[in-house]
Amino acid sequence: MSWQWVQRDTVFAVHDKQLAVHGGLSGVRDLNAIESALNRALNRHTYGNPPPDVADLAAAYVYGIATSHGFSDGNKRTAWVIGRLFLAINGAPLKFTEVDAINFMLAVAAGDLTEQQVAQWIRQRLDRP
Structure with a gap:
């Protein structure tokens, strides 16, 4: 499959929009961490087995x-929107409740879920015909 990737500029625009709407401290704490996070999906695609x-x-x-x-x-808000955006542009929107999404993102950020568990959570909620 040929995936549509979320571009770096889009991630920063989403982050800025989340802060404008919901408030919070602006700025980048660690640009390398952001770059690494954005390359994670591409690396999974390239090397995943x-x-x-x-x-x-x-x-x-x-x-x-x-x-x-x-x-x-x-970070949590941006992660949530970017994950959903990636799914949407690749034809796989999510079906979820607001409470479910909040609890999910709190668990992800707290380190209570592995990346594989995050994938399973998403997989179970894909809104496919």
Whole structure:
């Protein structure tokens, strides 16, 4: 499959929008951590064995952004939106409740879920016909 990747500029725009809407500290805490988080999905695609599915790649974005803490604030919010954006542009939107999503992202950021568990959570909620 030919995947549509989320671009770096889009991630920064999403982060800025999340802060504008919901508040928080602006700024980058660790640019290398952000770059690493963004490359995580591409690395999974390139080197994954077995080849990753859309949930695995979305999980790489979500887990990478949420746990790297590259931004001063808004990491969980940015991770959530970027994960959903990746799924949407690749034809795999999610079905979820707001409470479910909040609890999920809190667990991801707290380190309570592995990247594989994040992928499984996403896989179970893919809104496919």
